[in-house]
Amino acid sequence: MSSSSDSNHLPVKSIPGGYGIPFCGAIFDRYDYYYNQGRDKFFASRIQKYKSTVFRTNMAPGPFNASDPRVICLLDAVSFPILFDTSKVEKRDVFTGTYMPSTTFTGGYRVCAYLDPSEPKHTLIKRFFFSIVASQHDQVIPLLRSYLSELFIKLEDKVSQKGESSFNTISDNEFFNFVFRFYCGKDPAETKLGSKGPTLFDLWIYPQVAPLGSLGLPGWLLPINLVEDFFLHTLRFPAWTLKWDHKKLYDAVYTSATEALDEAARIGIGREEACNNLLFVLGFNSYGGMKIFIPTIMKWVGLAGEGLHRELAAEIRSVVKEEGGVTFGALDKMTLTKSVLWEALRIEPPVQFQYAKAKEDLVIQNHDTAFKVKKGEMLFGYQPFATKDAKIFENPEEFVGHRFVGEEGEKLLNYVYWSNGRETENPKEEDKQCPGKSLVELVCRVFLVELFLRYDTFTVEIGNPGLGPTVTIKSLVKSSDF
Numbered sequence: 001m002s003s004s005s006d007s008n009h010l011p012v013k014s015i016p017g018g019y020g021i022p023f024c025g026a027i028f029d030r031y032d033y034y035y036n037q038g039r040d041k042f043f044a045s046r047i048q049k050y051k052s053t054v055f056r057t058n059m060a061p062g063p064f065n066a067s068d069p070r071v072i073c074l075l076d077a078v079s080f081p082i083l084f085d086t087s088k089v090e091k092r093d094v095f096t097g098t099y100m101p102s103t104t105f106t107g108g109y110r111v112c113a114y115l116d117p118s119e120p121k122h123t124l125i126k127r128f129f130f131s132i133v134a135s136q137h138d139q140v141i142p143l144l145r146s147y148l149s150e151l152f153i154k155l156e157d158k159v160s161q162k163g164e165s166s167f168n169t170i171s172d173n174e175f176f177n178f179v180f181r182f183y184c185g186k187d188p189a190e191t192k193l194g195s196k197g198p199t200l201f202d203l204w205i206y207p208q209v210a211p212l213g214s215l216g217l218p219g220w221l222l223p224i225n226l227v228e229d230f231f232l233h234t235l236r237f238p239a240w241t242l243k244w245d246h247k248k249l250y251d252a253v254y255t256s257a258t259e260a261l262d263e264a265a266r267i268g269i270g271r272e273e274a275c276n277n278l279l280f281v282l283g284f285n286s287y288g289g290m291k292i293f294i295p296t297i298m299k300w301v302g303l304a305g306e307g308l309h310r311e312l313a314a315e316i317r318s319v320v321k322e323e324g325g326v327t328f329g330a331l332d333k334m335t336l337t338k339s340v341l342w343e344a345l346r347i348e349p350p351v352q353f354q355y356a357k358a359k360e361d362l363v364i365q366n367h368d369t370a371f372k373v374k375k376g377e378m379l380f381g382y383q384p385f386a387t388k389d390a391k392i393f394e395n396p397e398e399f400v401g402h403r404f405v406g407e408e409g410e411k412l413l414n415y416v417y418w419s420n421g422r423e424t425e426n427p428k429e430e431d432k433q434c435p436g437k438s439l440v441e442l443v444c445r446v447f448l449v450e451l452f453l454r455y456d457t458f459t460v461e462i463g464n465p466g467l468g469p470t471v472t473i474k475s476l477v478k479s480s481d482f
């Protein structure tokens with residue numbers, strides 16, 4: 001048996017909690033999770049009940065989507081990182097959790113996110129992504145700024161015409177155009193997707209994650225919830241009904257991303273497999289990730305108010321002036337802007353669930369206890385609880401823009417986990433950390449820079465979350481210098 005680093009001096013206890021009667025226990029837990037309690041209360045109430053941030057429970061969706069819903073929950077900053085250690089845990093087919101969507105969505109291939117690093121294909125495909133991201137590095141800033149310009153012009157027009165504007169649709173469209181151009185070298189409008197790209201991708205993404213979601217209606221609307229639960233969580237989505245959608249997306253990528261696919265062939269990946277992987281990274285990881293996270297930034301920065309806006313605008317404008325433009329060097333000097341972005345990634349991480357199976361008998365630990373885990377058991381981390389651990393972060397529920405500024409602030413980056421790794425570490429071919437880490441942070445920083453070069457302040461209204469928060473822009477105050 002191996003044990004995690006300094007667990008020896010902690011008392012070893014058996015893991016509290018349980019799974020109940022087979023099948024029924026999973027259904028009861030699922031109803032608590034989606035309807036009776038809701039996600040955060042589900043976890044918080046069990047922490048209270050078991051007096052432990054590590055416990056056993058069934059995780060949604062359960063029967064019949066998932067063959068085995070039993071997990072060990074990790075809900076603090078100390079136990080969570082075991083999920084990153086691929087020498088101790090296996091990450092095969094656990095990207096979406098205890099169930100895996102049909103490979104019909106991905107042309108019959110298990111794409112990179114579902115592969116364990118021990119599978120030789122994983123290294124090759126991850127190498128392919130590192131290579132694409134590196135080859136486009138110098139293009140990112142000018143390319144993104146041109147799409148952001150469109151985004152803000154459209155937003156301003158709508159706000160001045162209607163007095164307010166939905167942010168999500170405009171943002172989704174422009175970020176989709178950007179990511180398609182980034183990977184495929186073409187504007188999607190020049191392909192058969194026309195202007196329908198985001199809709200066709202949404203149609204392809206939603207069924208893959210639907211078993212994880214709910215309309216969020218209150219528990220007393222039981223009849224509606226029963227119907228939702230049956231269609232969303234019990235039945236498996238018939239992926240064959242969307243084969244036409246996958247083909248349309250696949251053809252658009254295949255005919256456009258010729259340079260990237262040539263590179264894949266050079267690395268040793270077949271064109272069809274590379275194209276399905278590229279389609280997934282473009283549509284699910286990149287477009288899907290930005291679809292969630294850009295509105296999340298608008299939410300938290302918007303709600304933080306004029307004081308923080310003034311400070312961000314001052315930093316961004318002075319550094320851009322000093323450096324003679326929006327350059328990599330300039331972005332690096334913007335300490336508050338960087339901190340604000342990390343704080344958004346901490347307080348509302350865009351990918352909230354991480355799973356992995358113990359490869360061997362293990363001892364894991366939280367702040368005060370060590371626990372034995374058996375080979376083959378499923379570990380599950382709910383990231384918002386790990387990155388809002390009150391033993392690590394002061395006022396964890398508060399959005400503190402300056403949290404990561406300065407030497408002490410930077411030490412806390414060790415506990416920012418959004419990329420499936422510590423913020424202080426970088427992804428490698430042989431681990432499972434997100435290979436888009438630096439790209440995502442670059443894109444988000446440029447987004448904040450463009451926002452505060454153009455506007456002094458803005459106000460938002462936040463609606464019910466779907467895939468990420470829905471944001472309505474209520475006002476935009478233009479910068480007099482722009």
Ligand code: HEM
Binds near residue numbers: 094113437
């Ligand atoms: C806001 C945007 C993004 C977020 C929040 C995000 C987050 C994540 C997370 C949490 C994982 C690990 C999932 C797991 O195994 O449990 C992951 C994996 C991955 N991400 Fe990202 N990601 C984003 C954007 C991107 C981009 C732009 C790329 C493009 C290269 C990318 C490519 C991947 C790939 C290929 C994997 C699988 C890695 C592996 O198998 O080793 N992601 N991402």
